[in-house]
Amino acid sequence: MPPALQNPFLLWFLLSVALAVLCYFTMRRELRVRATLYGSFLLACIVAMWPPYGKDDTPGKIHLGLDLKGGIHLVLQVVTDDALNATVDDAVSAARTQATAKGITVGAIHRLDATSFTVEGVEPARVKDMRDILHDYFRSPEWDLREPGEARFLVKMTDSYVNQVRDRTVKEAIRTLERRVNQLGVAEPIIAQHGARGDQILVQLPGVTDVEQAKRVISTTAQLSLQMVEDSAGSRESLLDKTQGKVPDNMEVVQGPGREPGQPEFYLVRKEAVITGRDLKNARAGVDGQTNSPDVNFSLNPVGADKFKRETGRSVGKRLAIVLDHSVISAPTIHSQIGAEGQITGRFSTQEADELAKNLRAGALPATLKYLQQLTVGASLGRDSIRQGIVAAGMGMAFLAIFMILYYRLSGVNAIVALAANLLILLGAMAYTGATLTLPGIAGVILTVGVGVDTNVLVFERIREELRNGKTVKAAINNGFDRVWMTILDTHATALIAAAFLFQFGTGPVKGFAVTLVMGLIANIFASYFVSRFIFEWVLGHRKAATLSI
Amino acid sequence: MEFLKNPNYDFLGKTKILLGVSIALIVAGIAYISSRGVRYGVEFSGGTQLIATFQNRPEVDKVRAAVDKVTSGAVIQTYDEPSKNRVLIRLPHTGGEGDLSSSADAVLKSLATSYPENKVVDSSTEIVGPIVGAELRRKAIQLTVFGLLFQLLYIAFRFGGAVWGTAATIAVFHDVLITLGLLAIFGYEITLNVIAALLTLVGYSQNDTIVIFDRVRENLKQRRKEPLAKIINDSVNQTLSRTIISSGTTFLTVLALYLFGGEVLRGFAFAMVIGIIVGTYSTIYIASPIVVWWDNFRKRRRGAPAARAAL
Numbered sequence: 001m002p003p004a005l006q007n008p009f010l011l012w013f014l015l016s017v018a019l020a021v022l023c024y025f026t027m028r029r030e031l032r033v034r035a036t037l038y039g040s041f042l043l044a045c046i047v048a049m050w051p052p053y054g055k056d057d058t059p060g061k062i063h064l065g066l067d068l069k070g071g072i073h074l075v076l077q078v079v080t081d082d083a084l085n086a087t088v089d090d091a092v093s094a095a096r097t098q099a100t101a102k103g104i105t106v107g108a109i110h111r112l113d114a115t116s117f118t119v120e121g122v123e124p125a126r127v128k129d130m131r132d133i134l135h136d137y138f139r140s141p142e143w144d145l146r147e148p149g150e151a152r153f154l155v156k157m158t159d160s161y162v163n164q165v166r167d168r169t170v171k172e173a174i175r176t177l178e179r180r181v182n183q184l185g186v187a188e189p190i191i192a193q194h195g196a197r198g199d200q201i202l203v204q205l206p207g208v209t210d211v212e213q214a215k216r217v218i219s220t221t222a223q224l225s226l227q228m229v230e231d232s233a234g235s236r237e238s239l240l241d242k243t244q245g246k247v248p249d250n251m252e253v254v255q256g257p258g259r260e261p262g263q264p265e266f267y268l269v270r271k272e273a274v275i276t277g278r279d280l281k282n283a284r285a286g287v288d289g290q291t292n293s294p295d296v297n298f299s300l301n302p303v304g305a306d307k308f309k310r311e312t313g314r315s316v317g318k319r320l321a322i323v324l325d326h327s328v329i330s331a332p333t334i335h336s337q338i339g340a341e342g343q344i345t346g347r348f349s350t351q352e353a354d355e356l357a358k359n360l361r362a363g364a365l366p367a368t369l370k371y372l373q374q375l376t377v378g379a380s381l382g383r384d385s386i387r388q389g390i391v392a393a394g395m396g397m398a399f400l401a402i403f404m405i406l407y408y409r410l411s412g413v414n415a416i417v418a419l420a421a422n423l424l425i426l427l428g429a430m431a432y433t434g435a436t437l438t439l440p441g442i443a444g445v446i447l448t449v450g451v452g453v454d455t456n457v458l459v460f461e462r463i464r465e466e467l468r469n470g471k472t473v474k475a476a477i478n479n480g481f482d483r484v485w486m487t488i489l490d491t492h493a494t495a496l497i498a499a500a501f502l503f504q505f506g507t508g509p510v511k512g513f514a515v516t517l518v519m520g521l522i523a524n525i526f527a528s529y530f531v532s533r534f535i536f537e538w539v540l541g542h543r544k545a546a547t548l549s550i
Numbered sequence: 551m552e553f554l555k556n557p558n559y560d561f562l563g564k565t566k567i568l569l570g571v572s573i574a575l576i577v578a579g580i581a582y583i584s585s586r587g588v589r590y591g592v593e594f595s596g597g598t599q600l601i602a603t604f605q606n607r608p609e610v611d612k613v614r615a616a617v618d619k620v621t622s623g624a625v626i627q628t629y630d631e632p633s634k635n636r637v638l639i640r641l642p643h644t645g646g647e648g649d650l651s652s653s654a655d656a657v658l659k660s661l662a663t664s665y666p667e668n669k670v671v672d673s674s675t676e677i678v679g680p681i682v683g684a685e686l687r688r689k690a691i692q693l694t695v696f697g698l699l700f701q702l703l704y705i706a707f708r709f710g711g712a713v714w715g716t717a718a719t720i721a722v723f724h725d726v727l728i729t730l731g732l733l734a735i736f737g738y739e740i741t742l743n744v745i746a747a748l749l750t751l752v753g754y755s756q757n758d759t760i761v762i763f764d765r766v767r768e769n770l771k772q773r774r775k776e777p778l779a780k781i782i783n784d785s786v787n788q789t790l791s792r793t794i795i796s797s798g799t800t801f802l803t804v805l806a807l808y809l810f811g812g813e814v815l816r817g818f819a820f821a822m823v824i825g826i827i828v829g830t831y832s833t834i835y836i837a838s839p840i841v842v843w844w845d846n847f848r849k850r851r852r853g854a855p856a857a858r859a860a861l
Contacts (some may be wrong), residue, residue, distance in 0.1 A: 494705070
């Protein structure tokens with residue numbers, strides 16, 4: 001195929017133009033426009049779905065679900081209370097630090113539950129100062145400050161803040177999982193917020209057969225390392241130019257976000273890490289005193305501090321990559337020797353700085369994950385399923401085709417053409433929207449075919465009835481189609497209501513069923529009503545028929 | 551070719567006998583379910599389901615011996631066609647929240663050591679924690695009920711009277727009850743797929759009812775003087791050919807699904823096969839008579855044919 005035709009839109013456009021020309025010369029005036037429109041729509045569907053299934057190197061346009069392809073499906077519960085506890089713990093330690101700094105003697109500051117803490121036994125003379133501190137630090141809309149008794153304060157997270165933290169925790173966990181899953185090199189993984197309360201995560205890894213490895217990667221805590229940067233570039237090729245395309249033995253290439261969003265940057269870094277997550281004592285988001293921009297302060301344990309001091313002393317002016325789960329978070333320049341305490345500055349937003357600090361602290365996962373559901377489909381079961389599904393669909397359609405031709409003769413052929421158009425639209429729409437075909441989805445296709453034929457039968461029976469009542473062929477066809485229009489709308493509407501409810505089952509095979517059913521029902525109105533009617537008018541015009549083969 | 555030319559059967563006259571059959575089927579289903587219970591699929595009940603594909607024909611006794619070594623309460627049966635060498639192992643529990651699959655892994659390991667002469671070449675697992683199972687059960691019931699309710703509202707709205715919607719909905723309830731009963735009696739599990747089939751056949755049965763009701767509405771406009779019972783009976787006759795052919799063709803397609811669609815879809819296809827038969831029947835013998843009865847009931851109370859206007 002010439003390269004210009006690789007562009008699907010252009011290909012479709014040219015085919016449509018060709019079709020329009022063909023229609024102009026072969027069709028009667030009143031049919032031309034419709035023929036071109038319908039035909040070009042069907043062409044669009046063919047172009048969208050081609051090639052439908054994948055060969056070894058090129059993936060097909062129809063996405064196959066886990067149950068057909070094999071793979072892993074996990075539902076994880078994010079224990080968001082962990083993150084709330086951590087937030088309140090941070091608040092408690094901030095309050096303590098401030099009280100000490102101002103020289104206020106306090107009986108106790110401790111966490112009450114996941115969302116609140118109390119300050120008790122404040123020395124009477126300094127109650128006002130303590131109140132000022134708490135007012136400063138724990139303002140609405142995030143915190144709610146109360147004084148339930150003399151020299152006692154109750155600080156509680158507001159509901160909106162609780163929800164915000166919960167939501168952020170789930171999103172952070174999702175990002176972390178995404179980073180980890182990327183290491184597996186899975187095509188089209190799905191990692192998404194899930195569940196009625198939104199505190200679950202759905203992970204789908206189609207085509208993955210090594211369950212053990214996948215679970216290990218997902219459940220390992222994050223690997224943090226600080227590695228010296230040798231060089232960086234916008235692409236792997238230009239990065240390795242100087243070394244003749246080879247990665248030196250003591251180096252490795254890691255990827256990270258570049259200057260422009262969406263553009264990766266490649267780093268050549270030393271394999272041996274300067275320090276790793278194990279050397280880290282604490283990390284906290286703060287504000288850089290000079291530039292007033294958000295940064296992250298971290299402290300190291302004595303062993304780590306020693307190593308870090310030595311290495312940074314030697315490498316002032318060089319860059320240090322902060323690598324989390326094999327991807328570079330940032331690569332700041334070392335300005336001076338760093339010891340037990342250091343600073344990471346970058347182009348962070350406050351929230352990003354906060355997140356990075358949390359990642360560094362907690363080994364990347366902001367909360368514990370619990371497994372709720374796990375589904376693995378072996379490749380052989382998947383293969384059997386797809387084969388049986390296709391055989392069943394093929395047999396079903398063959399039954400129908402034979403029956404329709406026996407019972408309605410040439411009009412049966414019309415119904416079969418409509419059926420083929422129905423299938424084309426269904427598959428084209430699935431390819432175009434990226435919907436997933438599951439095994440129940442194949443059942444949905446088969447059912448769509450059944451309902452599509454039902455539409456044809458409704459129309460054909462009505463036409464026969466009109467012919468029996470002595471109408472001319474043309475009038476019978478017009479009446480037949482006109483009279484059943486409302487019925488067809490009604491039947492499709494109720495079926496669509498049923499399908500809409502099936503959508504509520506979230507992802508998974510049943511949703512695949514709902515998707516094919518909805519698309520099939522809509523395609524069906526077009527194919528079995530409009531296309532079929534067009535074919536009748538087209539064929540009858542040629543023959544000026546007095547009889548109809550029905 | 552044509553099966554029926556101008557059929558003129560007295561459908562509504564035979565309602566009482568067939569109503570007896572319907573009630574018998576429903577009662578049998580309910581009695582069976584209340585004494586034996588329904589078998590839920592693993593997604594609803596929670597637990598572990600493992601489908602292992604062996605190299606050669608597996609001996610269930612040896613598989614059981616290996617499984618019993620590491621866990622208790624397992625249900626073991628051959629799965630799919632015997633030539634596929636598959637065994638289904640159901641455990642009532644999971645491995646725990648930390649690692650759901652530990653009991654499934656233990657079973658696989660035990661199979662490898664205690665039954666080494668026949669290797670497991672491929673396995674599929676479905677492991678569902680108790681929270682998800684309960685949540686899904688609740689959701690399934692909710693969705694089915696709301697799905698029915700919305701369809702009732704739609705039909706009531708389209709036909710301008712609650713009687714039509716109610717009649718169609720009672721017919722659909724009848725279909726769902728009979729299908730559920732037969733599923734239980736024939737030992738099929740209630741899985742998500744089966745719920746999907748039930749909701750679909752709800753749509754299908756409504757579809758069938760609407761076709762006849764549409765025809766009744768059309769006839770009502772032209773034949774104002776005639777009794778409603780006769781109009782409905784005529785409408786059923788006029789659409790009979792369509793009813794039989796389109797149910798027949800849909801039946802053929804789901805039959806193909808039942809016969810060739812494989813083990814995973816067996817329950818789904820069974821529900822559809824039963825549902826299409828029952829759904830077609832219930833339109834004629836449940837939904838239509840209800841409208842007639844309602845009309846008669848109103849006439850008796852008010853002594854006037856005014857009831858028809860309300861339909």
